[in-house]
Amino acid sequence: MSEVGSSEEESQMPEANLVDEISGERFRDWYRKREFRKNIEDGNPYFNGPSSVPSPRKHSPSQLLQCHRKIAYRQHNAPAEKSDPVGIFWFGSRFEEELVQAFLKEAVIDDHEYVTNSLWVDFTVQTDAGEIQIKGETDPVIVDSDGNPLLLTEIKTKQAVDNVQSPNRHHRAQAHAYMKGLSEKHDRKVTDAVVLYGSRKTLDVKSFHIEFDPWFWRNTVLAWAETHTSYRLDEELPPANPEYGWECNFCSFRDRCGRGSASYESIGPVGLLPLHEYPREEAIRHLESHGNAKLTPTLSNRYPELASRFEVHDWRCERCDATYPHDSVEWTGDLSEPPLCPSCCDCGVPATLRGDSILSQGKEGE
Known part of the structure; x- marks a missing residue:
């Protein structure tokens, strides 16, 4: 009986693998790679990076x-x-x-x-x-x-x-x-x-x-x-x-x-808005375009693999101005419920953390 059951499970595995292979995420990855290769083959490799x-x-x-x-x-x-x-x-x-x-x-x-x-x-x-x-x-x-x-x-x-x-x-x-x-x-x-x-x-x-x-x-x-x-x-x-x-x-x-x-x-x-989600490709393009731009804690939570490639802003408290490393604060990633400042919570006055930012006001190229 065990051999029959094992055989049935093995026969179902290829079908399950096929379903995984045609997922939406796999299609997006395939399309991105296809366009990347096409730009190179067409003699337009600069399309794969940020515009000057x-x-x-x-x-x-x-x-x-x-x-x-x-x-x-x-x-x-x-x-x-x-x-x-x-x-x-x-x-x-x-x-x-x-x-x-x-x-x-x-x-x-x-x-x-x-x-x-x-x-x-x-x-x-x-x-x-x-x-x-x-x-x-x-x-x-x-x-x-x-x-x-x-x-x-x-x-x-x-x-x-x-x-x-x-x-x-x-x-x-x-x-x-x-x-x-x-x-x-x-x-x-x-x-x-x-x-x-x-x-x-x-x-x-x-x-x-x-x-x-x-x-x-x-x-x-x-x-x-x-x-x-x-x-x-x-x-x-x-x-x-x-x-x-x-x-x-x-x-x-x-x-x-x-x-x-x-x-x-x-x-x-210049700069990524705190507590704001961006498409992964847009975040990468912006960070590669501006050497003084950093990943926000929000995006390091959403795309953890990018935190090893780019610098990340600290969390900053809106009330007491205390800062915390981006990976030292537990957070579900729910933008409607930002993380709370540990210091303010200890004082009995909860306050929201946001990401530090280099957001520029006014001047277009700052």
């Missing part, structure tokens, strides 16, 4: 007209409070490469017109803040047989397109930057673009023809870039003044900025 801080005078078309503070946080590798929506990015790439490009090639019926995947623009403009640079890569462009641009496209995806009545101003600004850049690069006027929105739910599309508007370019797009450059040159944390309320709703820096549930306001880009 761009010059105050350099701008990406995709960032134009967005919240100045959000862009400053992003440029200085501030720690994002939630993971990137990689699924949305992935769908956007597949939608453009596998559907829109194929559609454009079918739509172009002239034998002397072609569809190129993308074109680079890199040009400078003189503003009141001095010379600024705009550099970026377009979406598909319809070109002639000599490779000269005829019509720019800007491809975006949304959950649904039923209520889209006009192009977003951010997207108009992006298209204007590309039209201006292509005009200078090819010494010909590129004045037309199509902004095409695709639904991630139904694959329905809506397209909008826009023409280059010199007034919009000078007084809206360049004015934004000029203002942002001035904030950067002055090393000043820009104000949080998004054009649309939804920017705050979907922002990855809500708590840091003061728009979230945490009691912070206008925190600089």
Whole structure:
């Protein structure tokens, strides 16, 4: 009987192992390694590490007209409070490469017109803040047989397109930057673009023809870039003044900025917020970007393996200011119930411990 039972247990083990192999955690690890390897094989190993801080005078078309503070946080590798929506990015790439490009090639019926995947623009403009640079890569462009641009496209995806009545101003600004850049690069006027929105739910599309508007370019797009450059040159944390309320709703820096549930306001880009959880990759990226940043006790509890790689702040009492090594305090990790200060508890006045921090106020690069 014992041999039969043993045989039955052994026959079930492979199935159990297979279930473990296809877990969500294993998929996340596999995907991260896959992207890491792909970046190296594609000749882009720098994508695997933190981005370098761009010059105050350099701008990406995709960032134009967005919240100045959000862009400053992003440029200085501030720690994002939630993971990137990689699924949305992935769908956007597949939608453009596998559907829109194929559609454009079918739509172009002239034998002397072609569809190129993308074109680079890199040009400078003189503003009141001095010379600024705009550099970026377009979406598909319809070109002639000599490779000269005829019509720019800007491809975006949304959950649904039923209520889209006009192009977003951010997207108009992006298209204007590309039209201006292509005009200078090819010494010909590129004045037309199509902004095409695709639904991630139904694959329905809506397209909008826009023409280059010199007034919009000078007084809206360049004015934004000029203002942002001035904030950067002055090393000043820009104000949080998004054009649309939804920017705050979907922002990855809500708590840091003061728009979230945490009691912070206008925190600089360096440092991890105490008693705050971050995605593991974001914590690592931030710590690798800033040599003076440390892991918080909260994150050393959440990701204990990182405590051996990075320095960790002490716990600090909000009441008596006493400090304790991060690994000397017992805590369940429940953010709604932070650990208590042993000294204050001995005195009969319980007080909460928080992580020491190098959070910077005001100056963007401190």
